[in-house]
Amino acid sequence: MEDMVHVYIFGKRYKVPGILTIMGAMEYAGYKLVRGCGCRNGFCGACATIYRIAGDRELKVALACQTTVQDGMYIATLPFFPLLKEVYDIEKIKPTQQIMMQLYPEIYSCIGCNACTKACTQDLKVMQYIAFAQRAEYEKCAEESFDCVMCGVCSSRCPAGISHPQVAELARRLTGKYLAPKSQHLADRVKEIDDGQFDDLLTQLMQKPVEELKELYNTREIEA
Secondary structure, eight states: OOSEEEEEETTEEEEEETTSBHHHHHHHTTOOOSSSOSSSSSSSOTTEEEEEETTOOOOEEEETTTOBOOTTEEEEEOSOOOOOOOOOOTTTOOSSHHHHHHHOGGGGGOOOOOHHHHHOTTOOOHHHHHHHHHTTOHHHHHHHTTTOOOOOHHHHTOTTOOOHHHHHHHHHHHIIIIISOOOHHHHHHHHHHHTTTTHHHHHHHHTSOHHHHHHHHHTOOOOO
16 A cells, blocks of 8 residues: 555546556446456456556557556546447358458458557557458468457557457358368267266266365366
């Protein structure tokens, strides 16, 4: 509690411990987070945040659960950004260039400003994976965008109005459905589950105490 800093949350000044994350500082200041707070560990993308340090012209982005507060930080959260999400049936579309042109034609209006990459909270090469999508190189797009948490910050900075996370998700779905090698091992295991071969085991696990479940998880056999 000795190292306190002053931050501004939605324009209002608060004094908070300097060791807190932005999310922790908001709760310390009295905010009850019912939106924009999911996994609290940087995986869900629900706590997208825009901030600026007093005296600095640069606008910065971050995830509130991962970023430590700084003195003079002006904070505004972006728990939801209205991405354009087209509806399609993955069983009826194919991994062609035409499908991307049909569903997300705005990607071809990209002006190459790279604002999306600069804004990415995961340090992804967003403009690069959009270029892969433009060329129907869906496997490359899927790989480059794999760590996207769909926070929407990239799209909030795009002058062309591209919904980058949705484009990337389409590329990953096309890759998984049509382009990635099929895993017979996975198919066999899914069939075993559907056939009820693990029902008794799951029932037994549900009856075990939490500490025993943790021990079983930590000492589980991991396949190569």
